[in-house]
Amino acid sequence: MAYSAMQIANAFIQKAQEGKIPALTPMKLQKLMFFAQSWYLRNQGCRLFNDEFVRWRYGPVIQSVYYEFARNGGSVISSLAKDAFGVIDPNLDNTDEIFLNRIINTYGAFSGWQLSEMTHNEKGAWAMNSLGTVITDKEMLNGIV
Numbered sequence: 001m002a003y004s005a006m007q008i009a010n011a012f013i014q015k016a017q018e019g020k021i022p023a024l025t026p027m028k029l030q031k032l033m034f035f036a037q038s039w040y041l042r043n044q045g046c047r048l049f050n051d052e053f054v055r056w057r058y059g060p061v062i063q064s065v066y067y068e069f070a071r072n073g074g075s076v077i078s079s080l081a082k083d084a085f086g087v088i089d090p091n092l093d094n095t096d097e098i099f100l101n102r103i104i105n106t107y108g109a110f111s112g113w114q115l116s117e118m119t120h121n122e123k124g125a126w127a128m129n130s131l132g133t134v135i136t137d138k139e140m141l142n143g144i145v
Contacts, residue, residue: 006065020104031107032103032107068081125142
């Protein structure tokens, strides 16, 4: 089951509020989501969420998530994303919750800048095409994570 990017963003934010992710900034959130999507594609053969990543200067970005949290700048995100109906549900099914915890255990202690550097690997998906282009599922599967 693919979620929305905002639901996955809120799941990460909720984990940060529980003290499981230190200093969750917008940049760090974007990179955690990128690693989650990449590993989910590899492990499950499908997407964790439906939204597309675009190559920006500092790494992969989901534009809707960027604009939702842009007001935070480089500061820690303190509130969940909302839509016209209120807060977007951050709850995932058990299997996906376990998966997200594995991503957090692997990448959660790194800063947004460190994660950005990791996404810039010359053999990674971000480096496979020019800035402003969409990162495809095939690129995520073939790139080094």
